[in-house]
Amino acid sequence: MAELVAAEMVANVHSVAVSVGDQVDAGATLLILESMKMEIPVLCEDGGLVSEVKVGPGDVVQEGDVLVVLS
């Protein structure tokens, strides 16, 4: 089952730490968002295979936007 990792809040994408095809463990940093003058890591909840990365550095994301798809 695919796990959609979504943005919790409006933010700029600071950097992306994974690419399609990466195997990631629970707790791994997927990307870093920048909001409220803070760099906020987005962590992987359950682990899985990165099947899609929907954003890149500099993108502005809204609350609920899907950032990464894991399978």
Next chain:
Amino acid sequence: MTALADRPASSKPTATKPPRDEDPRNPKHRLAALFDEGSLELISADDLSGMLAAVGTVQGTPAVAFCSDATVMGGAMGADGCRVVVEAYERALADGVPIIGLWHSGGARLPEGVLSLHAVGQIFAVMTRASGKIPQLSVVLGPAAGGGAYGPALTDIVIMGPEGRVFVTGPEVVRSVTGEDVDMLRLGGPEPHGRRSGVVHVVASTEREALDRARTLGSLLGAQGTLDAEAVADRDLGVHFPESAKRAYDVHPIVSDLLDDEDGIELHPRWAPNITTTLGRFGGRTVGVIANNPLRLGGCLDSTSAEKAARFVRMCDAFGVPLLVIVDVPGYLPGVGQEWDGVVRRGAKLLHAFAEATVPRVTLVTRKVYGGAYIAMNSRALGATRVFAWPTAEVAVMGAVAAVRILHRRKLAEVAPEVRPQVEAELAEEHQRITGSLDRAIEIGVIDEVITPENTRSALAAAIAAAPAGQRGSHGNIPL
């Protein structure tokens, strides 16, 4: 199952159920599993009333408990069963001990009609009367619908086992009225209530674990102990912080290191995770720890987290549990959604909760505290017992760079873009010196003392130990 053949009633459709005595859902077994071995003593008749009550000890702490009888009419509540609960409450109030309710009930008994509704209402009334006087814990072990849902909801802490389901109207009614097709799990299971609604404080993966959590919480609230400041050894809490002040981090290891080695119990870990609320022991004494978690929403306060923290503060105050408030907060979460969601009304609850609290409550600013969130996080103005800050902490209306961008908008617009960051930094440094420095905060008395991450534990312990003991708020704990 061979015994079935010997039973005269084996031809009935209910014959596939194990005999009542052997049924694991029998309240006698559940109460025995809750209490310390051999401590259980029934205080109600073991009959078909639908409820069973007992006294005993949990981790050595005296407590009263009652349990729905899921073997009779799905645990439905009638006049007799409700009387058992009300009497259990009278006993707990008289003894001044925690009361633990184990729930598995479809709600009011239909055949008894309005009489059963009246009886369930009497449970709600006695729960409210006991609110803030004795700790009330609920463990939801099976479906708890209608009256069975509001019973737990009125108590201080709700624990849910894997089979627990809480809802006002079940899937069938939902389907017939709204057309929404939903099962009990998705409607009122651990996931929706642990993450979305905030109804459940603690989600457990087995029934055993759910009962163990209730035992630990019963001991934390019922036998709080006294703080031995000498026993609080220092350890460097700074090791959990990232080098960059801008980088978010998970606050859990800090809370865990702050508390004694035995694990505390975090309440509402997945609901409003941008603030954490944990009961644990500190120098042997029960304390409540409230900490912003920068990893989630940057640690911003928002309407849900303010409400979560407010309820926790009021619960701790009602039971005389001192508070440690660990602060690193960039402000309130901005947005239309927040304003329309009532961040003003719900945020006001946190101001009210702290300002009225009479327990010792000590604040530590680790990295930064800005704006309105500064006031809300147990500031001096709201009556903090003592306010500490680490040497690099920033206390201000907003971050220095953001402030000078507003204060010096015109001046900055006039300088060439390539030198603007340089000018900004200079202005920010000056601004910081005049308004936002720690020295200034100490000078006006809103920060009492600067302490280091290495001596934080002993400083907090000394501050709580120096506060008058035995203070507690005289108010109920309405489920905010």
